[in-house]
Each structure stands twice: as structure tokens, then as C-alpha cells.
Amino acid sequence: MNEIGITVKKEDDMPEWYSQVVLKSGMADYSAVKGCAVIRPLGYAIWQNIMDFFNERISLMGVENAYFPMFIPESFFHREAQHVDGFAPEVAWVEQKSDTNERIAVRPTSEAIMYDSYAKWIRSHRDLPLRINQWCNIVRWEVSDVKIFLRSREFLWQEGHCVYATEEECQKEVLDILEEYRRLVEELLAIPVIKGEKSEHERFPGAKRTYTIESFMPDGKALQAGTSHNLGQGFAKAFNITFQGTDEKDHHPWQSSWGFSTRLLGAMVMQHSDDKGLVLPPRVAPTQAVIIPITIKKKPELSEQVLTKAKELEKQLKDAGVRVKLDDREEYSPGFKYSDWELKGVPIRIEVGPRDIENNQCILAKRNDGEKSTVNLDSLSEKVKETLEQIHQELFDKAKKQIDEKTVQVKTYDELKKAMEERKIAIAHHCGDPESEDVIKAELGGVTTRCRPMGEDQADEGAVCVHTGKPAKYKVIFSKNY
Amino acid sequence: MNEIGITVKKEDDMPEWYSQVVLKSGMADYSAVKGCAVIRPLGYAIWQNIMDFFNERISLMGVENAYFPMFIPESFFHREAQHVDGFAPEVAWVEQKSDTNERIAVRPTSEAIMYDSYAKWIRSHRDLPLRINQWCNIVRWEVSDVKIFLRSREFLWQEGHCVYATEEECQKEVLDILEEYRRLVEELLAIPVIKGEKSEHERFPGAKRTYTIESFMPDGKALQAGTSHNLGQGFAKAFNITFQGTDEKDHHPWQSSWGFSTRLLGAMVMQHSDDKGLVLPPRVAPTQAVIIPITIKKKPELSEQVLTKAKELEKQLKDAGVRVKLDDREEYSPGFKYSDWELKGVPIRIEVGPRDIENNQCILAKRNDGEKSTVNLDSLSEKVKETLEQIHQELFDKAKKQIDEKTVQVKTYDELKKAMEERKIAIAHHCGDPESEDVIKAELGGVTTRCRPMGEDQADEGAVCVHTGKPAKYKVIFSKNY
The missing domain is CATH 3.30.930.10 (Bira Bifunctional Protein; Domain 2)
Structure with missing residues (x-):
């Protein structure tokens, strides 16, 4: 640790x-x-x-x-x-x-x-x-x-x-x-x-x-x-x-x-989150973007320019309503700072160095997928705000896709068992009896009904319960849970 | 109760x-x-x-x-x-x-x-x-x-x-x-x-x-x-x-x-607060002003006009950043509402009736001293904000005056005793010994040193302790306390 x-x-x-x-x-x-x-x-x-x-x-x-x-x-x-x-x-x-x-x-x-x-x-x-x-x-x-x-x-x-x-x-x-x-x-x-x-x-x-x-x-x-x-x-x-x-x-x-x-x-x-650490959804992230100035020890004048520009960008982003931090700690290298802020989950990293300033640009890196792009400084605030919304949507979509891929319809108790062993989310018909849920929970190692999904909770006509074989009352979701 | x-x-x-x-x-x-x-x-x-x-x-x-x-x-x-x-x-x-x-x-x-x-x-x-x-x-x-x-x-x-x-x-x-x-x-x-x-x-x-x-x-x-x-x-x-x-x-x-x-x-x-109930300092009051429409049951059309105007004023004040409430409850009389909001401590009451509307005015009543004034509706927001600040200052000044009036300088233990019996706040010289404070607390029914006032905490030259007669170290405030 x-x-x-x-x-x-x-x-x-x-x-x-x-x-x-x-x-x-x-x-x-x-x-x-x-x-x-x-x-x-x-x-x-x-x-x-x-x-x-x-x-x-x-x-x-x-x-x-x-x-x-x-x-x-x-x-x-x-x-x-x-x-x-x-x-x-x-x-x-x-x-x-x-x-x-x-x-x-x-x-x-x-x-x-x-x-x-x-x-x-x-x-x-x-x-x-x-x-x-x-x-x-x-x-x-x-x-x-x-x-x-x-x-x-x-x-x-x-x-x-x-x-x-x-x-x-x-x-x-x-x-x-x-x-x-x-x-x-x-x-x-x-x-x-x-x-x-x-x-x-x-x-x-x-x-x-x-x-x-x-x-x-x-x-x-x-x-x-x-x-x-x-x-x-x-x-x-x-x-x-x-x-x-x-x-x-x-x-x-x-x-x-x-x-x-x-x-x-x-x-x-x-x-x-991922193998590099925390990934924070942008709308709730206390810090939404971090600015890392790329300074060069041997060139203090150039470094001073970079720091001044970085402070300008910080103010510009703050004024635009972005929760931004400038990491101007002198005792750490840019590389250390990248890892540090990745670990802490900040959605966007902005890198700005001497050559970037010359070209009136900076590098913008997305925490969720590591994607980097070069951004003109004149449109930085706009681009950051857009990207924050984009990251939100990407996180949501990715999670949704994972869930959809894991979700299966099961008809028999064996299918339910298999789905649970494979750590899937199963949709099945159920009779609604609490005793049946007790048995399933005991037999399948903690599997419970999570809910009857709104608007899709009614059993199909003639359907039978995945467990008891009795006439089904509901469609329910089965899974293990935290 | x-x-x-x-x-x-x-x-x-x-x-x-x-x-x-x-x-x-x-x-x-x-x-x-x-x-x-x-x-x-x-x-x-x-x-x-x-x-x-x-x-x-x-x-x-x-x-x-x-x-x-x-x-x-x-x-x-x-x-x-x-x-x-x-x-x-x-x-x-x-x-x-x-x-x-x-x-x-x-x-x-x-x-x-x-x-x-x-x-x-x-x-x-x-x-x-x-x-x-x-x-x-x-x-x-x-x-x-x-x-x-x-x-x-x-x-x-x-x-x-x-x-x-x-x-x-x-x-x-x-x-x-x-x-x-x-x-x-x-x-x-x-x-x-x-x-x-x-x-x-x-x-x-x-x-x-x-x-x-x-x-x-x-x-x-x-x-x-x-x-x-x-x-x-x-x-x-x-x-x-x-x-x-x-x-x-x-x-x-x-x-x-x-x-x-x-x-x-x-x-x-x-x-x-006072004998009518709570008095809230304006800056912290959840509701800073309440609007009471004076409607007349027998004249529904006129009442409707009053209500419409009252809603307008509510919006106008909200837009100006005032935490305002419109009390349009039908089952209570204006008089009942006055007492109710006085009890609840709302700093400003705004009364608006049919005649007020005719004259493009309303009545503004201050909770802290009951003072009423007629206000032109065109300058209402401004006047309300001014009055809120005025009430804050009046509350502060009144409290300050009470404290000043209750504060006395005492030189002897008898004077301290008398001041405490009269529920005053006493400023006195003290030696700083904890044992002396124990004795005073026991003898004077819970009197304690509250603090050595910042900037005025040093004993005058040659001054002696109000209790022990030893050379004084500090000037302190004595009083009972909550």
C-alpha cells in the first residue's frame, strides 16, 4: 500500500x-x-x-x-x-x-x-x-x-x-x-x-x-x-x-x-474508475480541470512566461465557471503531476509549455480515455466546457453499454443459475412469493430480486415463474448485489 | 402553551x-x-x-x-x-x-x-x-x-x-x-x-x-x-x-x-427577540420580507387585482435578490397573518390593499420596532433592501448600547459582588491565579472570568487583583454566563 x-x-x-x-x-x-x-x-x-x-x-x-x-x-x-x-x-x-x-x-x-x-x-x-x-x-x-x-x-x-x-x-x-x-x-x-x-x-x-x-x-x-x-x-x-x-x-x-x-x-x-485510479464524473468533480505548466529549470525566463500564461488561463477558466486548479508546485515534475491528478480523477488535464505559448495553444487530455488534443487558447474555455459535457456522456454511455451487454433474459431456473454464475443481470418471470425469493437467495449464494422495472413489470400472458413454475405475476431483475 | x-x-x-x-x-x-x-x-x-x-x-x-x-x-x-x-x-x-x-x-x-x-x-x-x-x-x-x-x-x-x-x-x-x-x-x-x-x-x-x-x-x-x-x-x-x-x-x-x-x-x-416573538437579523433570515395582500371577501374583483399586484411585487423582489414570501392563504385574515409573521420574526412586512394599488404604493412595516412607512411601488425593491440593512444596524446598535450600559469598572471585591448581584458585566483587575477564580465562582454563584479583552488586557501599573489583592496581571471581564 x-x-x-x-x-x-x-x-x-x-x-x-x-x-x-x-x-x-x-x-x-x-x-x-x-x-x-x-x-x-x-x-x-x-x-x-x-x-x-x-x-x-x-x-x-x-x-x-x-x-x-x-x-x-x-x-x-x-x-x-x-x-x-x-x-x-x-x-x-x-x-x-x-x-x-x-x-x-x-x-x-x-x-x-x-x-x-x-x-x-x-x-x-x-x-x-x-x-x-x-x-x-x-x-x-x-x-x-x-x-x-x-x-x-x-x-x-x-x-x-x-x-x-x-x-x-x-x-x-x-x-x-x-x-x-x-x-x-x-x-x-x-x-x-x-x-x-x-x-x-x-x-x-x-x-x-x-x-x-x-x-x-x-x-x-x-x-x-x-x-x-x-x-x-x-x-x-x-x-x-x-x-x-x-x-x-x-x-x-x-x-x-x-x-x-x-x-x-x-x-x-x-x-x-480505472487502473490509473479515480475517474470523476465532470459535473460532480470538485476540480474539473487541472493546469500543468511545463517549465524548464535551466530556462527560468521561459518558465516564468509559462507560469504567467498558466495563471492567465486559470483565471479565464474560473471566470467561465470551470472549477479549475493550477498545479504550480515546484518540487514535482510534470510527469509526477500527471499521475497524481490521474489518481485523483480530475476529468481534464491542460498542459502548457514554451512551444505551446509560441503557437497560442495548449494540450488538453481527457482522464476517461486518455485522448489528447491541441486546443487554440482563444477557444479554451469553450472547449473545456464542451469536453466536460462530452466526458459525462461518454462515462454514462460506457456504463450503459456494459449493463446492456450483461443483461440476459432467462426462462428456466437452470438458465438463471448459469446467468448468476456468469455474473450477469437476469430478467425473468416470477410468482412474487417471498418464500421463493428466500429459497433462491439461499440456493444461488445471495441472489435477490432487485426490482420490477417500471412500465415493464407485468408478466407476459401465460408466463410461469422461473423458480416455482407457478403462474408468473411480474417480470423482475435478478442479480447479486452490494 | x-x-x-x-x-x-x-x-x-x-x-x-x-x-x-x-x-x-x-x-x-x-x-x-x-x-x-x-x-x-x-x-x-x-x-x-x-x-x-x-x-x-x-x-x-x-x-x-x-x-x-x-x-x-x-x-x-x-x-x-x-x-x-x-x-x-x-x-x-x-x-x-x-x-x-x-x-x-x-x-x-x-x-x-x-x-x-x-x-x-x-x-x-x-x-x-x-x-x-x-x-x-x-x-x-x-x-x-x-x-x-x-x-x-x-x-x-x-x-x-x-x-x-x-x-x-x-x-x-x-x-x-x-x-x-x-x-x-x-x-x-x-x-x-x-x-x-x-x-x-x-x-x-x-x-x-x-x-x-x-x-x-x-x-x-x-x-x-x-x-x-x-x-x-x-x-x-x-x-x-x-x-x-x-x-x-x-x-x-x-x-x-x-x-x-x-x-x-x-x-x-x-x-x-421581543414580547411578540422572534426577531430575525435580516442577513440570516430565511424569509426577509412577507407580502400580505389585503383582500375583501365581498369584492372578489378588487381582491383579484390585489392578488395579481402582490404576485408582481413578489417576483420583483425575488428578482432583486430579496428572500420574499407571499402569504396568499385564504383561510386567514390579514390581522392573523400579521401576528403569525411577527411571531416568526420576518424582518419586513409589506401590506398591499386596493387603495394602495390606486396610489401605486404599499405599507412597509419593520419587525424590530413596528415602524410603518408608505412606499412608492416603483422604488420598492430598493427601499426593502435599504431597510433590511437598516434593521441589521439597528439591532446591532441596540444590543451594543445594552451591553455598554451594563458594563461597569470595579475596583474592590465588594463592588464586584454588587455588580454581579445587579447582573452587570464587570471589568476588573485580576492576578490570573486559577485558584482565585475557583473561589470567586463558588462565592458569587457561578461568576467566571469571560476573557481578557484583546488590546486592553494588560493591568494598569501598580493595580492589584480585585480578589486576592496581589499585584494584578490582567484586566478581565467577570459575569455570569450561559
């Missing part, structure tokens, strides 16, 4: 490659507490860009941010039966007890603590819809196989919790949020996703319906990138949330919750 | 008044866990504005944001002796143990976990200065007399942790940050502060020097609004942080840490 560059190939050993990219790029680090990572400035700046993008979007929907306590009394979990079963094994507790001598949990999710407040705040239909989101840390203790960003005891996320007077409004906004998730992940992170509904087996504990955006990594494993739940009225009943309707009678409202986490950073790394 | 407005006067019962303002304005709420508050959307939006302002400032200084784990192994606290003594009584622990069967704390501050990483990351003088900040939740369990924002088991804060090769750099930036804190609190929140150094007695556990910005509430109590610590080399030695200098030898670096918390929201409420 002391070598600077990545020492294994993505193809050969993806888990080791992933760790090296995350650690050596400076995205994150292990900490002294098992299962808890440090998000270093590079990783956090990406998370900040994700937060800024998403805050703007949900604010347009009328969602407001708030902050609820991290500590939740044990009894609150028990109010919703499925909810407590779903989370009990993962909860960390504090040694200290509450005033009523109750155990206190560190939040594994915040439904329980938030809905206790909602029950106090909501009185009338005038208080609805109530739309609140929070950005916070979450703890799920029982984590095996720790992997930075993907699986850790503590992580950061957003959780939105909305309350509606009608089922229609609720269901509509559950899907609106799913579309916002697609937009965020595809349009900011260049990761293609499939929108769909989760099966009963994979549903959020306590939800009526769970929707997901599923991404698929280069190894064929799915990574759930965000979920949006229609909670129905179950939590409202459990937490005694009621509102007086226009009919002057009391009703239970409908609720939604939805979240994505710093796992997205892991998905981004795995999807796009 | 079911009445909508504030039912006690600030003068008569400040603690009860404070609770009512915080709760009824919708800033925050109690939660089911004692000592943990819910920061509601209004409160969180103010905190967000504070974060945005401060992030921009520290980014100019080269500080980057990151995120470190919330969990800290017990042994880490013990590495710095004063640090563990300072925090041990307040720490919450999780029931689960580490892999090495060690107790795990929920962070009461992050020196210990961060500096463990710093020791790994810092190798050479090229890695310095290292400037990292994080925004996170903090837990200090042993809290008596819980008060939302001011004293709670969990709160939000920022903590900056920087590392330098030289003492000079370190000390310079410790003071630069103090100046940034002054700027934030005075220029964003309109709260006057006094910059100064803490006495040995009041220093941060493990710090070499602690600097503070002290604010003073209308009841004469001080509220520490932010602190900036020169940690010296103590933590570097305890956590074994070294760097290879340009001399190719290993050295311990110098460190700083600095923080402010959601207590600032409490200070803001106490400083400016």
Missing part, C-alpha cells in the same frame, strides 16, 4: 482495486474504529456537491430541511411491528438510560423519532402536506465485510419524510422523488439506473410499497442507489398521527420516506 | 419567554429524549445560512471540509491527560465494544479521532499546513438544566483542526479564525461580541491558549459564541504527529482547533 499508484487491475481483483482507488486517491481512509471510515476532503467535496444539487431540487418541491435527535427510545421502535424486526439486529445502544430507565438507540433510520414529533405537529388538513428532509449520520452496527462507502457502521445520508392527506398525493410524490433520484444519479454521477418497484420480500420494513433506482456495477452486481417508500397509513396508525379533514373528522394521513447515502460515492468509484 | 402568541414578557421571566419564543415561532421543539431538541425547518434554515456564510469564508483560507467517525475508542482520550479530565464526565458510551474489547465513546469533540488520522497522513513539511473542518453532531451527556440550543445533550457544530510547521503560522491563524467568528456573529447575526483570551482557568482542556468571542445577553449573562484554540504541540506529542522539516529532521507540528455551535441560534433569539 505504500506505492503511490494502483497496483492491481480492476478486472483481476475488483475488491482490492476498489480499496486502493478509494484510499490512494484521497477520497477516504480507514479509521481506528472498525467499520467507520474517514471521508477525506476530496470525498466530502463530492458529497457536498451532491447535497447542493439535491437540496435545490427538493426545495422546488416544497421540502424543507430539519434536524431530529440521533437518540431514539427503545419503545418507539416497537410501535411498528415490521419496523422493529427489520432494524433490531443492527442497532447500537448507548450505555446511559433515559429518565424512565429505557434503553436508547443510536438512529439506524429516523421514522420512529420523527413521527413522534409529527403526531404533535399535525392537527388539521391545513398542516398538510408536511415535507421534511434531514442530512445526518446513521449507525448500523452489525456490519460484516466492511467496505468504505458501501458497507460501514456509520454513514451519512439524507432521509425525507412526508405526510399527505390523500393516498394519491402520497403515491405521486413517492414517484416524483424516484425521478429526482434518477436525475441525480444519472445526470450528476453519470451512473445509469433502472427504476422499479421492490418485491414484497425486499420492501422497507413497514412500507406498503418500496421503489428503487438500481445501478449495476462492472462486476454485474447491483447497487441500490436510492429508495422511495410509500408507507401507507401504517406508521400514522402506530404513531397516532391524525388530522382533521375538511369534513371536520379525524383521519390518518399517508406517509412517504426516501433516502440515499454516501454509498453513492462507492457506486461512482466502481462504475467509472 | 396552547395560546398562539407569547404569554410572558421578556423582562419579567426571561427563561420562560425564551422557551415560548423558540417553540411557538417554530424554530425548534422538545423531543421524546430528554436534553435532545428537534431543530425545525425555520431553525435549520438559519443554521444553513450560517454554514453557507462560514464555508465560503474558510474556503478562502484554504480550509477543506471532511467527515470523521462519531465513535472514538476510550484509549484515545487518555493520550492527552488534560483532555480526558476535561471531557470524561460528559461522555456517552455505546453498549457495544470494539474488536479489542475497548469502550467506544460518542464524540464530545473530535481531537482524539482526527489526530490519530493526522499522524498517518502527515509525513513531510509539504503536507503542511493541513486545514480541515467538519460539520457534525456532538454529544455531551451530563447536561443539567436543559435549554434548547443553549444546553443540550446533542447539538450541531463545526470544528476546525489545523496543523502547522511553525508556531507563528499557527498563532496567526488562530487569531484569523477569531476574526472570522467576530465577522460571522456581528455581521450576520447582528450580535456584538468582545474578542479576548481566556484565563488559564477557563482554557480548553489541553490547549496552550484559548481565544473567545463573548456575547452578552440582555440579562447581563455572557454567552460564549465561539472559541479558537492554540493547542501548542501537546496533542502532536500525545498522538505522535511528526513531519520531516526542510532540515530533513523530524519535528512535532503546531495545532489549532476552533468551533462554534447551534448555541448561536439561542444567542440570536435572546439578543434580539
